[in-house]
Amino acid sequence: MLLLAKNTLAEGVPAPTNGAALAHRVAALNTRYRHHAATDVMAGALRNVGQVALVSSFGAESVVLLHMLALIDRAAPVLFVDTGMLFTETLVYQTEVAERLGLTGVRILRATDTNQRDPDGTLHNTDPDACCALRKTAPLQKALAGFDGWITGRKRFQAGTRAALDFFEVEPGTGRIKINPLAHWAPEDVRSYMDENRLPRHPLVARGFPSIGCAPCTTPIAPGEDPRAGRWRGAPKQECGIHFLNGRAMRQGDDT
Numbered sequence: 001m002l003l004l005a006k007n008t009l010a011e012g013v014p015a016p017t018n019g020a021a022l023a024h025r026v027a028a029l030n031t032r033y034r035h036h037a038a039t040d041v042m043a044g045a046l047r048n049v050g051q052v053a054l055v056s057s058f059g060a061e062s063v064v065l066l067h068m069l070a071l072i073d074r075a076a077p078v079l080f081v082d083t084g085m086l087f088t089e090t091l092v093y094q095t096e097v098a099e100r101l102g103l104t105g106v107r108i109l110r111a112t113d114t115n116q117r118d119p120d121g122t123l124h125n126t127d128p129d130a131c132c133a134l135r136k137t138a139p140l141q142k143a144l145a146g147f148d149g150w151i152t153g154r155k156r157f158q159a160g161t162r163a164a165l166d167f168f169e170v171e172p173g174t175g176r177i178k179i180n181p182l183a184h185w186a187p188e189d190v191r192s193y194m195d196e197n198r199l200p201r202h203p204l205v206a207r208g209f210p211s212i213g214c215a216p217c218t219t220p221i222a223p224g225e226d227p228r229a230g231r232w233r234g235a236p237k238q239e240c241g242i243h244f245l246n247g248r249a250m251r252q253g254d255d256t
């Protein structure tokens, strides 16, 4: 309740005092922003939801939300999880994009116990779920504890389970609101936005990586393959578990 109590009263949308009130507030936000553009949704979230962070992987499509955020508030928090296993290209791209867009609120998150739990850096070979939980989910969950909401890059077209994805969602069990400004975007919308705004692309996209995760777990894809076919190739694992349900990681994509 303490977390929710600091939410601001804005634009006639009352701050929630319990789960039902939070759901009511989210419904009101969805009604209010139903016909608005992605930038309006993001700006509305920053005004109405309290402390909000953009969670970004600085991956293949991340620059769209990063650019929108820079237009609204360059000092807004951006959470970037450095798993210690990322491509060098991602680390360089992260620095370059943040500098070019003038983003001053980027926070780099790292797990603090990898030396104890994955001393030789091979956990991804034997237990990728545990590796993702250690290197991605735990640091992010810890960082998000201080926020009322977080912005994601999830989109309706990405999976059947996201067909009804709305701009604002209650994150069950955490008291947070998830904001999905690109919920209604198609792949061509993403490409058009990057072209029209002349945004820098992640260098690995041109080398056959339409979805970019950690170096040991990402390969390029062949023409015609699903864009995520290069993630954990050959393993049953498909998702990183960076979204949460009842305070625990869920098996969902890390398209941030």
Ligand code: SF4
Pocket (backbone or CB within 6 Å): 083, 085, 123, 124, 127, 128, 129, 131, 132, 133, 135, 136, 213, 214, 215, 216, 217, 240
């Ligand atoms: S993507 Fe691979 S290396 Fe990265 S955290 Fe998950 S299992 Fe570990």
